[in-house]
Amino acid sequence: MELETLELPKTIIPLLEKTHVASAEVRRLNDTQKKGILNRLASVLVENTTQIITENQKDLSRLDISDPKYDRLKLTEIRIEDLAESIREIANLADPSGQTFMERELGNGLKIKKIAVPMGVIGVIYEARPNVTVDVTALCLRSGNAVVLRGGSDAFDTNSFLVNLIHSVLREFGVDTHCITLLPPDRELVKELLTATRYVDLIIPRGSESLIQFVRKHSLVPTIETGAGVCHTYVEATADLQKATNIVVNAKVSRPSVCNSLDTILVDEVIAETFLPMLKADFLKWNVEIFADEISHKILSNFEYPYLQKATQDDFGKEFLDYKCSIKVVSGINEALKHISKYSSRHSEAILSKNQEYCDQFIQEVDAAAVYTNASTRFTDGGQFGLGAEIGISTQKLHARGPFALEKLVTEKWIITGEGQVRW
Numbered sequence: 453m454e455l456e457t458l459e460l461p462k463t464i465i466p467l468l469e470k471t472h473v474a475s476a477e478v479r480r481l482n483d484t485q486k487k488g489i490l491n492r493l494a495s496v497l498v499e500n501t502t503q504i505i506t507e508n509q510k511d512l513s514r515l516d517i518s519d520p521k522y523d524r525l526k527l528t529e530i531r532i533e534d535l536a537e538s539i540r541e542i543a544n545l546a547d548p549s550g551q552t553f554m555e556r557e558l559g560n561g562l563k564i565k566k567i568a569v570p571m572g573v574i575g576v577i578y579e580a581r582p583n584v585t586v587d588v589t590a591l592c593l594r595s596g597n598a599v600v601l602r603g604g605s606d607a608f609d610t611n612s613f614l615v616n617l618i619h620s621v622l623r624e625f626g627v628d629t630h631c632i633t634l635l636p637p638d639r640e641l642v643k644e645l646l647t648a649t650r651y652v653d654l655i656i657p658r659g660s661e662s663l664i665q666f667v668r669k670h671s672l673v674p675t676i677e678t679g680a681g682v683c684h685t686y687v688e689a690t691a692d693l694q695k696a697t698n699i700v701v702n703a704k705v706s707r708p709s710v711c712n713s714l715d716t717i718l719v720d721e722v723i724a725e726t727f728l729p730m731l732k733a734d735f736l737k738w739n740v741e742i743f744a745d746e747i748s749h750k751i752l753s754n755f756e757y758p759y760l761q762k763a764t765q766d767d768f769g770k771e772f773l774d775y776k777c778s779i780k781v782v783s784g785i786n787e788a789l790k791h792i793s794k795y796s797s798r799h800s801e802a803i804l805s806k807n808q809e810y811c812d813q814f815i816q817e818v819d820a821a822a823v824y825t826n827a828s829t830r831f832t833d834g835g836q837f838g839l840g841a842e843i844g845i846s847t848q849k850l851h852a853r854g855p856f857a858l859e860k861l862v863t864e865k866w867i868i869t870g871e872g873q874v875r876w
Contacts, residue, residue, distance in 0.1 A: 464644050467633050468573075468600065468651040474631035475573050475598035483547055485625065486594055490543035493621045494536040497586070500617055501532050507613040508582065511606060520773040521580040523709040525607055535586045542590045542840035548862045549596040563869040568862040570596035572653035575645050576843060577667060579659040580606040585614045587841040589632055595861035598631040600652060602645060604659075605637035646671040656856065658844040661771065661797075678844025678856055681711030681799035682771050683829045686788040686814070688805035689722040693730060695826065696804045701734040703802070703828040709773050711845060712800050712832040716768060716778045718788045724748065724781045729755045740775045743767035747781040769795035785810050789817055796820060798847045800829040821847055821854040 481489075497504070508527040515522050554566040574597050578584045585601055592599040603611040611634055619629040635641060646655060649672050657667040661680040668675065685703055687696045703714035719727055728751045735742070735757070743763040744752055752760050767778040768791070782788045785803075792801055802824035803814040811825040822832040822845075832855070834842025839857035846852045852860035 464635055464641050465648070465651075467630075467635065468645070468648050470628075470630035471573055471598050471600055471633045472651040474628040475570075477628050478593065478598050478631045479549075479570055479596045481593075481596065481627070486547065486596075487543045489593060489621060489625050489627070490539050490590055492624065493586075493590070493618060494539040494543075496617050496621055497532055497536045497539070501529055504532055504610070504613060504617075505529070508610045510609040511580075511582075515580075515606060520709045521606055523707070525580040525582065525610070527582060527610065531583065535583055538587060538835055538841045539590045541835070542594050542858065545594065545840050545858055547594060547596070548859050551862075553864065560873050561871060562873055565867040565869075567865055567867060569865045571861055571863055573598045573600060573651060574861070575600040575602065575648075575652045575655045575673065577602045577642065577645070577655065577657045577659070577663065578844075579604040579663065581658070582607045582610040582614060584658060584843070585611050585634075586618075588843050589618055591841060591843060591858050591861060593632075595858055597861055598633075600633045600635060600645065602635040602642060603637065608637050642666075643670055646673060649673055656843050676846050676850075676852055676856060677848050678846050680771055680797050680847065681713070681832075681845065682715050682769055682795060682797040683712060683800045683802075684716045684718055684788075684792050684796065685714055685802040685804065685829065686718040686782070686785070686792070687720060687723065687727055688785060688788075688803055688807060688810055689720040690806040690810075691723070691727075691804040691826075692806065693723065693727050696727065697730045697734070699802070699804060699826070699828050700731060703830055704740060704777055705734070705738040705775065706828075706830055708775050710830075711771070712829050713773070714777060714829060715770060715772050716780065716791075716795070718780055718782050718791060719748065720788075721747070721781050721783055725751055728752055728779070732757055735759075738775050740777065743776070743778040745778075745780045748779040752779075769797075771797070785813060789814070792818055799845055800824065800832040802827065802829050821845060 549568050549570050551568045557563050574592055576588050615634040618632050622629045652673050655671050655673045655675045657664050658678045664677050685700055741759040743761050745763050749762050763778050798820045800822040801818045801820045804826055805811055815823050834855035834857040837855050839855050842855040842857045844856050846856045
C-alpha cells in the first residue's frame with residue numbers, strides 16, 4: 453500500500469480551508485458508505501499491525517519507560533485488535549445525523565421539523581494517545597463530520613502512519629482525504645487552530661489539566677473539555693471489605709495512566725484499621741506509592757508498608773496517572789462528600805457501601821459525570837458503556853457530559869416547509 457508523506461507547513465490555515473471544504477463531502481456520505489469505510493479501516497489496521505508497532509516503537513524509544521505517558525503511547529497487537537474491534541462496533545451503531553427530534557404543523561400550515569445534523573469540522577487536541585487518532589476518526593466519519601487532529605509530539609510517528617492508513621482507505625472509497633487532517637506538533641500552530649472560527653466548529657481538548665486550561669484561555673472556537681480525572685473512592689463503614697479491596701486495587705493498578713483510574717481513597721475511620729492493611733499485599737505487587745494523611749500513615753507504618761509518605765495538601769486533588777495514590781481517613785459520609793466537593797474534577801466518583809441511604813445520598817450530592825456505587829471507576833469509558841468508543845470524558849455540563857461519543861457529535865437544524873406563508 454503506497455502511503456503519502458505528511459507535510460509540515462508553517463501555517464495551518466490552508467489545511468483548515470481544505471478540511472472545511474471536504475466536510476461537505478463527508479456529510480453527503482450515506483449509511484452504507486460510512487459503514488464500508490469503517491469496516492475496511494478496521495481490516496487495514498489489523499493487516500498493518502507489524503508496521504504500526506514498528507512506527508510506534510520509534511516514538512517509544514524517545515520516552516523513558518517510567519514516564520506515565522509510556523503506557524498511554526504504547527500500541528501492542530492486542531491493543532490494535534481492540535482498536536479495530538472498536539471501529540467495527542462504531543460502524544454498527546446507528547448514525548446520529550439525520551434523526552428527527554420533533555415534527556409538527558402550525559395553525560398557518562407551516563410544517564416544522566427539527567433534525568440532527570453533523571457539527572461540521574471538529575478539532576481535537578490530545579497528547580500521547582495514538583488510539584485517539586483512530587477512535588476520533590471513526591466517530592467523526594460515522595456521524596458525518598470532518599476532523600482536524602493535533603496529537604502530541606511524543607506520538608507523531610505513530611499518528612502520521614495511522615493517518616496515512618486512514619487516507620489510503622478514504623482514497624479507496626473516492627473520498628477527499630482532507631476530511632481527516634493531522635496537524636504538525638508545533639505548539640505555536642495550536643493558537644491558529646483555536647482561533648480558526650471560519651473553518652472549525654468545535655474544539656475538544658483531551659489530556660492534562662494544563663492542556664485543558666490553555667485551550668480554555670485561548671480558544672475562540674466553542675470547546676468541550678475532556679480528560680483530566682481526579683477520581684475518589686469512598687469506602688464507607690458498612691462496605692464489604694473484601695469486595696472493597698478488589699475494587700480499590702482494580703481502580704488503581706489495572707491501568708493507572710488513564711483518566712478514570714483512582715487517585716484518592718477515602719476511608720471511614722470506623723474501618724480504617726481493618727481495611728487499610730488489606731490493601732498491602734496487592735499494592736506491594738505493583739509498588740504503589742501511598743501519600744497518607746496522619747491517621748492512615750500511622751496505620752500503614754505499623755504494618756511496615758515500604759512505599760509510604762506523609763501526604764501534603766498538594767497530594768489531594770491531584771491526578772497521579774501512575775502507581776501512586778493518596779489516602780484520607782474521614783469521620784463519615786458528610787466529610788467524604790465535603791472532600792470530594794473540594795477536590796473532584798467532576799469526572800468519576802465512587803462509594804462502596806451496603807447502606808442504601810448513603811448510596812442514594814452520594815448519587816444525589818456528588819457533582820460528577822459518572823457516579824458509582826460498589827464498582828470500580830475504571831468503567832467510565834465509551835466502549836464499556838456500549839457507545840463504541842469516545843473522544844474523551846466530558847467533565848462540563850453543556851451539550852455533553854461523561855463519555856463524549858457518537859450521539860453527541862451532532863447539532864440541530866430546523867426545517868420549515870411552507871406553501872407561500874408570509875408574516876407581517
